[in-house]
Amino acid sequence: MGSAARVLDTIDVAPAFTLADAAALEARFAGVDAPAMLAELLVGELAGRIASVSSYGAESAVLLHMVASVDKDVPVIFTNTQKMFGETLAYRDELSERLGLTDLRVFRPDPRLLAEKDASGLRWSYDPDGCCDLRKVEPLRRALSPFDAWISGRKGFQAGTRTALPRFEIDEGRLKINPLADWNKAKLDAYFAEHQLPRHPLEAQGYLSIGCAPCTSKVKPGEDARAGRWRNFDKVECGIHAPTNFDPII
Incomplete structure (x- = not known):
């Protein structure tokens, strides 16, 4: 069994989408606003192949409302890192209920990996990248395994690294859609x-970008919306997304 598994691991699997596909979609939907774009894709070629990933953060309601307005059965993935604010968990339940979402999928860190690599629960304090990998990246990879595409709530104005x-875009062979990339705060x-x-x-308390409780602080006047994430660490993303302060190769 182990030998066969290793052989299977070496077989190349064609990605569901390519950089050329992403470029073609970018051109196809140029000038089309996010709700209309999602309405076409979610009931068209991506029906049954796509999930929406949400942190249920400060601005998540906008994208979730757009998705629910098209199809309330689109799976919504939430990674509970087990370091979340209680307010976020309550907001997740309230918002999901209000929007009528029918397929909320909650993924958590693998308890065996936590026992091996973060038994104290304090890895965030000395290795935030390793903590995010355990608590966000690995669970999301499992959650996305059935899908060819996913929807992200990133926006260009949130930080200099997202301009x-x-x-x-393409992420591990999947199409990643950022419907609100060009939306501003107003x-x-x-x-x-x-x-x-x-x-x-x-949000009313000054938390403009909300992640895990130990690594989220209030944003000061004049700072990027994401300045309160991983403050005092040389870190700008959790590892699910790469910084995009460069021209995309598409």
């Missing part, structure tokens, strides 16, 4: 108001 964010706020969406309860 060149495209709407379509447009997000207007969408919240128009659709009367609830805000994350920590």
Whole structure:
């Protein structure tokens, strides 16, 4: 069995999408607003092949509302790192219920890996990259295994490392869609108001980007929205996304 598994691991599997596919979609939907783009894709070529990944953070309600408006059965993946704010977990349940989401999938870290690599639960304090890999990257990889594409809530204005964010990119052979890549804060706020969406309860306290409790702090005036993440560490992303302060190769 082990030998056969090793042989299978060496077989090349063609990716579901390529850089050329991402470039073609970028051109196809140029100038098309996010709701219309999602309406076409979710009931078209990506139906049954795509999931929406959400942190249920400060701005997550906008994208989740767009997805639910098209198809409430689209799977929504949430990685519970077991270091989340209690407010985030409550907000997740409230928002999912309000939007009528039917397929919320919660993934957690592998307890065996935690016992081996973070038995104290304090890895975040000395190796945040390793902690994110254990608690976010690995669970999400498992969660995405059935899908050819996924939807991300990243936005270009959130940080200097996201300014060149495209709407379509390739991540481990999957199509990754960033519908709100070109949205700014004013447009997000207007969408919240128009659709009367609830805000994350920590946003009013100055938490403009909300991740795990130990690694999230309030944002100071004039800082990037994500400045409160991993403060005092040379780290800007959890590992699920790569920085995009460069021209995308598509």
